[in-house]
Amino acid sequence: MSQKQTPNYLFPLIIVFIVCFLIGFITTMNNSMIAFLSQAFNLSAQQGQYVNTAFYGAYLLAIPFAMLMSKIGYKGTLLLGLAVAGIGFVINSFGINWAIDAGANVYIVFLLSMCIVAMGVVMLQNVANPYVMVLGKPESGAFRMTLSQALNSVATTVAPMFITYIIIAGKTPAPEYVPGPFLGLGIFTLIICGILVFLKLPKIDEGKQAEEESGEKKEYKSSVFKYTHVWLGALGIFMYMGVEIGVPSMLPYRFQLLYPDMDSAALAALCTSYLSWYWGGMMVGRFVGAGILTKFEPRKLLTACLCLGAACILLSLLTASSMVGIWFMLAAGLFHSVMWPLIFNLGLQELGPHTKAASGVINTGVIGGALLMPVMGAVVDAAGIIIAMCLMFIFYAYIIWFCNFGSKIGINVK
Numbered sequence: 575m576s577q578k579q580t581p582n583y584l585f586p587l588i589i590v591f592i593v594c595f596l597i598g599f600i601t602t603m604n605n606s607m608i609a610f611l612s613q614a615f616n617l618s619a620q621q622g623q624y625v626n627t628a629f630y631g632a633y634l635l636a637i638p639f640a641m642l643m644s645k646i647g648y649k650g651t652l653l654l655g656l657a658v659a660g661i662g663f664v665i666n667s668f669g670i671n672w673a674i675d676a677g678a679n680v681y682i683v684f685l686l687s688m689c690i691v692a693m694g695v696v697m698l699q700n701v702a703n704p705y706v707m708v709l710g711k712p713e714s715g716a717f718r719m720t721l722s723q724a725l726n727s728v729a730t731t732v733a734p735m736f737i738t739y740i741i742i743a744g745k746t747p748a749p750e751y752v753p754g755p756f757l758g759l760g761i762f763t764l765i766i767c768g769i770l771v772f773l774k775l776p777k778i779d780e781g782k783q784a785e786e787e788s789g790e791k792k793e794y795k796s797s798v799f800k801y802t803h804v805w806l807g808a809l810g811i812f813m814y815m816g817v818e819i820g821v822p823s824m825l826p827y828r829f830q831l832l833y834p835d836m837d838s839a840a841l842a843a844l845c846t847s848y849l850s851w852y853w854g855g856m857m858v859g860r861f862v863g864a865g866i867l868t869k870f871e872p873r874k875l876l877t878a879c880l881c882l883g884a885a886c887i888l889l890s891l892l893t894a895s896s897m898v899g900i901w902f903m904l905a906a907g908l909f910h911s912v913m914w915p916l917i918f919n920l921g922l923q924e925l926g927p928h929t930k931a932a933s934g935v936i937n938t939g940v941i942g943g944a945l946l947m948p949v950m951g952a953v954v955d956a957a958g959i960i961i962a963m964c965l966m967f968i969f970y971a972y973i974i975w976f977c978n979f980g981s982k983i984g985i986n987v988k
Contacts, residue, residue, distance in 0.1 A: 583709040586775050587718070590705050593652065593698050594722045596763065598729035599736075600659065600695055602822075603759075604629045604688060606737040606849055609826040609842040613747035615681045619827060623951035626819060628685035630943030632692035639697050640934020649775045651701045656767035659694025662687055663760030667753040680749040694763075696937065703918050704933040715922075716872045717864055719915035724860030727911065730853035738846045746839050798928035804935050806980035807921020811939030813969040814917055816946040817883065818910050820966050821903055822849050823947050827959040828900060848900065852907040859911025867912075876916040876977045883909035884970040891960055917973065920981035 604625060612622035643651040666687035673680040706722045707715045740755050798804060826845045833841065859879075866875055883906045890902035921936045922929060946965075953962035 587706070587709050589652075589770070589773065589775065590702050590709070591722055591725045592766070593656075594702050594706075594726040595729045596656075596659075596766070597695055597698050597702065598726035599733050600691060600759075601629070602730040602733035602849075602853060603737060604691075606734045606822070606846055607741075608823060609845040610737065610741065610747050611681065611684070612826065613838040613842045614749055617681075618951075619954040620948055620951040622826075623823060623947040624685060625688070626823065626947040627944040628689045629692040629695075630815065630819075630940050630945075630947075632689055632696050633938055633940035633944070635693060636696050636700060636937035636940070637931075637934040640700050640931050640937070643697075643700055643934070644930050648701050648705050649770070651697050652775075653767055653770055655694045655697030655701065656763055656770065657694070658697065659691050660760045660763035660767060662690030662692075662694060663756050663763060665690060667757035667760065670749055670753045670756075674750055684749070684752070696940075699937050699940070700930075700933050703937070704922060704929045707919070707922055708929060716916060716919045717867045719919050720860055720864040720867055720912055723911075723915045724857060724864055727853060727857030727860045731850055731857045734846050734849040734853060738843060738850075747842055795928075798925065798931040798935060801925065801928070801932070802983045803923065803981050804921055804925070804932045806976050806983065807917060808936045808939035810917045810921065810973050810976040810980070811914070811936055812942035812946075813939075813972045814913050815940055815942030816950070816969040817913065817966055817973070819943045819947055820950060820963070820969070821852055821906055821910070824950065824954070824959060824963055825849065825852075825900075825903065827954050827962075828894070828903065831894065831959055832897065832900070848904065851904045855905060855907030856911040859908040860915075863912035872916045872919060873977055873981075875912060876920075877974060879909040879912055880970055880974050880977070883913075884967060887963060887966050887970075891963060894960055913973065917976070920977065923981070 608622050608625050611617065611625060612619075615621075639651070642654075646654070666684065669683040669687050670680055672678070673683040702722065703719070706718045710718055736755070741751055795801060825848065826841070829836075829841055829845050829848075833844075836844070863875065863879075886902050886906035886909065890899045890906070893899040893902060918936060922932055925932050946969075950962045950965055953965065
């Protein structure tokens with residue numbers, strides 16, 4: 575009897591990696607606009623963080639979108655997500671031009687259109703994470719997840735450069751410089767969507783796949799909502815958003831602390847240019863992390879990175895009066911790099927047919943970017959940037975607990 579041939583998932587993995595690149599570019603571009611928009615609209619620290627609220631608030635729809643994915647499949651959700659994101663960019667471009675001509679509130683139009691873009695990104699995120707997990711052997715899932723996020727980090731490194739050299743480019747912060755580049759992004763996204771229509775992607779039965787891999791019949795609970803580690807993983811992602819987005823969101827206020835008399839346009843450009851170091855560190859960390867995961871257990875790597883990331887933030891606060899503090903803050907990106915894929919991987923363990931739904935539940939945790947950033951912004955306004963950044967140690971502490979204890983609740987861990 576001939577041995578069953580192992581499916582070749584290289585092509586669909588390439589497609590998902592391209593989607594991960596697009597997700598990273600869109601998400602980081604949105605966050606990199608904070609300094610520019612704050613100057614253009616004369617916003618307070620809390621108001622500037624509403625960019626994150628509008629974008630990450632869309633992750634409240636992660637569970638409904640996951641239920642939709644269970645019906646229309648991975649490819650259908652990819653197509654819909656790309657279409658919605660592309661249309662959101664087009665609306666952003668035309669909406670801003672209309673608001674400028676009509677004398678309307680341009681910032682509100684920007685926020686609403688970016689919320690539409692974010693809905694598309696949520697769908698893409700729902701697809702990318704579980705699809706990467708099931709396109710191969712379970713034991714190498716953390717490696718594939720980290721590699722996909724490494725390519726995501728390539729995009730997050732490029733995005734601040736896009737903001738600096740295409741949108742800002744030495745200009746005085748003003749909304750009229752936004753529509754052109756955003757229209758180009760919309761057209762690009764819609765073109766990818768059109769190409770994907772004609773491509774064939776494999777349909778996967780996660781429960782059947784798990785049984786074939788293990789060689790034994792597996793029993794699963796009746797609902798994904800009965801798996802405790804999934805909910806704790808969602809909270810882990812929630813806290814992680816305060817860590818990952820906390821650094822770039824707080825960076826403008828750290829520069830204001832160092833250079834209180836600097837011109838607003840120069841300050842925005844300076845802050846955005848330095849963001850590439852943070853996202854570049856995450857890119858390097860993810861490529862290195864993917865290699866390390868071929869030999870080391872994910873939990874040990876995640877715990878080490880959490881401790882080192884927290885140490886970078888602590889050293890940054892202790893040297894807050896100099897540029898050394900900025901560099902320690904940016905260096906945290908190297909250790910933040912593997913946190914997202916490893917938290918997600920731990921939350922998706924041993925779920926079989928519930929994998930798609932679990933992705934939606936865990937992705938809901940991304941609303942941490944919408945809720946925690948305005949809170950940190952409010953603390954900046956009320957008590958200063960140093961106190962606001964101390965909140966990050968709470969986020970680190972929970973993720974360490976989830977990694978070593980919470981992710982093991984309700985599942986069998988080898």
